[in-house]
Every structure is written in C-alpha cells, then in structure tokens.
Amino acid sequence: MGNPHRGEASIELGGRRYILRLTLQALAEIETAFAVDGLEALGARFGSGKLGTRDMLSILGALVRGGGERIADSDLASTIEAQDLPAIISAISAVFAASFAGSGATTAGPR
Numbered sequence: 001m002g003n004p005h006r007g008e009a010s011i012e013l014g015g016r017r018y019i020l021r022l023t024l025q026a027l028a029e030i031e032t033a034f035a036v037d038g039l040e041a042l043g044a045r046f047g048s049g050k051l052g053t054r055d056m057l058s059i060l061g062a063l064v065r066g067g068g069e070r071i072a073d074s075d076l077a078s079t080i081e082a083q084d085l086p087a088i089i090s091a092i093s094a095v096f097a098a099s100f101a102g103s104g105a106t107t108a109g110p111r
Helices: 024-034 039-047 054-066 073-077 084-099
Strands: 010-013 016-021
Touching: 010 084, 016 054, 016 084, 024 054, 039 054, 054 073, 054 084
Parallel strands: none
Antiparallel strands: 010 016
C-alpha cells in the first residue's frame, strides 16, 4: 500500500501491485511527454480537461517509475484493462493531491 504522507498511492494492475510516487524525475518525464516547461504549464494542461489515454499512460508510467519500478510504458500498458481506468484516474489524482496539498502550488492532478 502506498504511503499518502510521502505522496504515494498504490494500484493493482494485471495482478501486480504498483506504488505511484511523484518524484522530480517523474515530473520531468511528464513535462517532456506533454511538451511543456514548468509546473504552471503542466497545471494548465491538466486543467484543460483534454487528456487522452496516451496522456494517462505517460503519467501512470512516470509515477510507477517514481515508485521504484523499472518498467516501460508499453509493458505497463499490456497489463491494463479498460475496467482499470477509474482506479488509474483515482490513484493518479491521489498522488497529485497528496504531493501538492497545502503547498500553495497551482498544479492540479488529472481530472
């Protein structure tokens, strides 16, 4: 189980439990995937409500790697079923909420 005090969440995909954690490396990966520069631009992109499944996979992959796993997005994608999407959205949102709660940052998690 992820430690919310460390900004972590956990999720089970394909019978395996993963820890999701927002590290600086994960943030850098997400900025690169979204072709944005900085947290403000990333927050604006998240807030646009225009996230696709590839976007969700990029975020999930970065957070899983932030949690310590060494797995490519394509390998992670092969474990995901359509019915996993609500749990993925919830876990990603929990990580961003825990990571930025009370920080005064303007970045919100995916909606």
